Amino acid sequence: MVNIQNLIDDAKCFETVRALRWSDGIFCPHCGSARLIKRGFDDTQPDRQRYRCHGCARDFDDLTGTVLAGHHQPLRVWILCLYFMGLNLSNRQIAQELGLNKDDAQHMTTHLRQGLEPIRKLLSS
Numbered sequence: 215m216v217n218i219q220n221l222i223d224d225a226k227c228f229e230t231v232r233a234l235r236w237s238d239g240i241f242c243p244h245c246g247s248a249r250l251i252k253r254g255f256d257d258t259q260p261d262r263q264r265y266r267c268h269g270c271a272r273d274f275d276d277l278t279g280t281v282l283a284g285h286h287q288p289l290r291v292w293i294l295c296l297y298f299m300g301l302n303l304s305n306r307q308i309a310q311e312l313g314l315n316k317d318d319a320q321h322m323t324t325h326l327r328q329g330l331e332p333i334r335k336l337l338s339s
């Protein structure tokens with residue numbers, strides 16, 4: 215059986231999120247400043263770009279301030295979850311496809327439905 219997670223490229227997932235989230239340019243989610251520098255990549259997720267804001271001197275990354283940040287599932291699982299939601303799969307079917315238990319799948323779809331603006335853009339594109 216094919217595991218769909220193996221077909222998904224983390225780098226592409228982050229590219230997709232960056233293209234949607236920063237479509238009007240990168241800005242600091244803490245203070246809104248666009249004066250920033252790139253500051254390497256996340257220690258555990260090598261495709262997750264980090265930034266340092268010159269306005270407030272705080273750090274952020276591609277996922278800061280979105281529902282995709284700070285969860286234990288990798289980004290590709292969230293992206294696939296969005297994709298399956300777009301196909302109107304039930305939480306049970308999504309759980310099956312992604313090898314999650316039903317509670318985890320429900321937790322994710324709930325988060326995504328209540329998500330922030332970048333995620334709504336993801337869902338509608």
Ligand SMILES: [Zn+2]
Binds near residue numbers: 242243245247267272
């Ligand atoms: Zn800032």
